[in-house]
Amino acid sequence: MKDKIRIGCGAGFSGDRIEPALILTEKGNLDYLVLECLAERTIALAQKRKLQNPESGYDVLLEKRLKDLLPLLLHHKTRLVTNMGAANPVAGAKRIIELGKSQNLSIKVAAVIGDDVLEFISGEEHSLENNQPLQSEGKLVSANAYLGVEAILSALATDADIIITGRVADPSLFLAPMIYEFGWELDQFDLLGKGTVLGHLLECAGQLTGGYFADPISKPVPDLDRLGHPFVDVFPDGRGIISKVEGTGGIISERIAKEQLLYEVLDPYQYITPDVIADFSSVQFEKIASNQLQVTGGGGMEKPEKYKVSVGYEAGFKGEGEISYAGSHAVERARLAGEIIEKRIKSLVPNLRVDFIGLNSLHPAELSKNSSPYEVRLRVAGICETMELAQLIGEEVEALYTNGPAGGGGARKMVTQVVGVVSTLLNRDQVKPDVNLLST
Amino acid sequence: MKKLADIAHSRAGDKGNILVLSLIPFDSKDFDWLVENITADRVKSHLKGQIKGNVTRYVLPSIHALQFTCEDALAGGVTTSLALDAHGKSLSYALLEMEI
Numbered sequence: 001m002k003d004k005i006r007i008g009c010g011a012g013f014s015g016d017r018i019e020p021a022l023i024l025t026e027k028g029n030l031d032y033l034v035l036e037c038l039a040e041r042t043i044a045l046a047q048k049r050k051l052q053n054p055e056s057g058y059d060v061l062l063e064k065r066l067k068d069l070l071p072l073l074l075h076h077k078t079r080l081v082t083n084m085g086a087a088n089p090v091a092g093a094k095r096i097i098e099l100g101k102s103q104n105l106s107i108k109v110a111a112v113i114g115d116d117v118l119e120f121i122s123g124e125e126h127s128l129e130n131n132q133p134l135q136s137e138g139k140l141v142s143a144n145a146y147l148g149v150e151a152i153l154s155a156l157a158t159d160a161d162i163i164i165t166g167r168v169a170d171p172s173l174f175l176a177p178m179i180y181e182f183g184w185e186l187d188q189f190d191l192l193g194k195g196t197v198l199g200h201l202l203e204c205a206g207q208l209t210g211g212y213f214a215d216p217i218s219k220p221v222p223d224l225d226r227l228g229h230p231f232v233d234v235f236p237d238g239r240g241i242i243s244k245v246e247g248t249g250g251i252i253s254e255r256i257a258k259e260q261l262l263y264e265v266l267d268p269y270q271y272i273t274p275d276v277i278a279d280f281s282s283v284q285f286e287k288i289a290s291n292q293l294q295v296t297g298g299g300g301m302e303k304p305e306k307y308k309v310s311v312g313y314e315a316g317f318k319g320e321g322e323i324s325y326a327g328s329h330a331v332e333r334a335r336l337a338g339e340i341i342e343k344r345i346k347s348l349v350p351n352l353r354v355d356f357i358g359l360n361s362l363h364p365a366e367l368s369k370n371s372s373p374y375e376v377r378l379r380v381a382g383i384c385e386t387m388e389l390a391q392l393i394g395e396e397v398e399a400l401y402t403n404g405p406a407g408g409g410g411a412r413k414m415v416t417q418v419v420g421v422v423s424t425l426l427n428r429d430q431v432k433p434d435v436n437l438l439s440t
Numbered sequence: 441m442k443k444l445a446d447i448a449h450s451r452a453g454d455k456g457n458i459l460v461l462s463l464i465p466f467d468s469k470d471f472d473w474l475v476e477n478i479t480a481d482r483v484k485s486h487l488k489g490q491i492k493g494n495v496t497r498y499v500l501p502s503i504h505a506l507q508f509t510c511e512d513a514l515a516g517g518v519t520t521s522l523a524l525d526a527h528g529k530s531l532s533y534a535l536l537e538m539e540i
Contacts, residue, residue, distance in 0.1 A: 040518075041518070041519045129456055129457065212529075213451070218449065218466075219449060255464065255466075258462070258464050258503050258504075258505055259449065259462055259464065261503065262451065262453075262462040262500075262505060263451055263453045263460075263462070264453030264460055265453070265507065266455055266458060266509050267498065268498050268507055269498065280500075281498075281500055283502065283503060315519070315520050318522070351522070353522035353523070355523075361523075362524065362531075363489075363490070363531065363534040363537075364487060364488070364489025364490045364534070365489055366489055381522040381524075382522065383520065418520060419519060420519045421517075421519045423456075
């Protein structure tokens with residue numbers, strides 16, 4: 001058994017930068033690299049791609065992320081754990097094998113499957129959000145259970161260089177290597193809770209090194225333009241030391257760690273994953289050297305009885321249009337433009353939102369009541385059943401060029417397909433995780 | 441007039457239609473003052489145009505932090521919201537605008 005393992009996190013969302021993972025792998029002396037690239041709605045969109053083409057449905061940036069990373073992983077004997085399989089981990093694994101062959105690399109890839117539970121969902125189950133039947137939201141396009149460590153542990157027990165999953169609880173991507181290397185038992189909930197704390201801290205990558213934190217006045221962070229991503233040294237007792245590669249931008253600090261510990265946590269005393277109900281309330285941070293922070297404490301209780309399932313449904317099309325006004329009476333002209341649009345299409349698009357960017361688009365209006373910007377941008381957005389109607393929103397805003405208030409400039413229009421997400425619960429015996437092993 | 445931003449920092453997170461806001465003093469000596477004064481009701485009132493549901497406050501003495509879990513606060517949630525900032529990521533700074 002090892003007395004320490006090092007896990008890095010080289011991506012914290014689907015659109016994250018590419019090079020931090022390369023730097024971590026080349027210079028970080030990692031045992032494991034995690035790339036967390038899967039948001040709730042990403043998997044539903046991926047599911048729709050898979051329906052069009054059964055060989056697609058994995059992360060669209062998979063090739064771009066892995067092309068230069070593969071040889072580094074093999075050279076430094078770093079195992080990769082990633083959820084870039086999205087809606088189709090097996091197709092993703094096949095694509096990685098092809099990438100390896102094209103570079104004359106000998107690699108093994110384990111695809112974790114079993115999170116796709118759409119066939120077990122009737123649509124009559126009630127959602128956790130509003131207690132209505134799932135199918136009342138719209139046509140269901142995906143249902144994925146948040147798997148825990150079990151399936152990843154089976155994959156780690158093979159000699160796979162790369163483990164690619166679909167929907168797995170984010171901290172489980174980190175917890176599985178800890179359990180595997182240290183021989184923790186699946187009912188040692190205190191240890192699983194501590195490991196979950198470390199996984200949760202790491203999972204958003206740059207958010208632990210100063211990204212989403214920096215404020216040049218109150219919270220300055222050096223060299224954000226080359227922000228490094230974090231790694232953690234984990235010890236068999238569940239203690240961790242978080243750090244980053246020397247020479248990279250950003251900083252490791254107690255303030256950042258506190259913000260990230262609480263990030264997206266509904267109840268810090270009971271953080272629910274498929275593996276454990278973790279307690280974050282007893283976590284403590286201690287700076288032990290420059291850019292090194294020790295994490296101790298945290299704990300856990302018995303895991304929940306059921307799996308959480310994220311269900312995607314078709315929710316129509318979102319249309320948006322924007323146009324800017326500046327100088328004297330900019331706000332008044334933008335408001336007039338907004339009134340024109342409302343009069344013209346409100347009857348067709350009842351759920352229409354009108355914002356004034358620069359004035360009140362981000363926060364409740366009462367916080368900006370004394371603001372008087374030099375320039376302001378009208379934004380109109382609505383969700384419609386058809387793409388044609390959604391397109392009309394941007395078209396009407398664009399038409400303000402020649403039909404609206406003076407000096408309207410820089411019009412833009414956009415339409416996106418909307419996939420809504422709700423959740424439900426599924427019995428554990430209905431979910432059967434498994435592993436497919438592929439090699440070059 | 442002093443603002444919360446002068447003595448504390450915050451990070452916003454989302455889970456569906458629930459907004460989560462941390463509140464952490466720059467100087468841990470201000471923690472007790474925050475516990476005493478920045479109640480769930482006060483946060484809900486400050487962000488009344490944003491938060492339509494209940495606000496629950498969690499107190500974390502070990503790291504000197506507060507957490508506010510705000511229900512029905514993100515115009516339906518990131519997937520179907522019409523807001524420009526559908527995640528509500530900028531709302532940490534709305535909390536910090538509170539005058540103290």
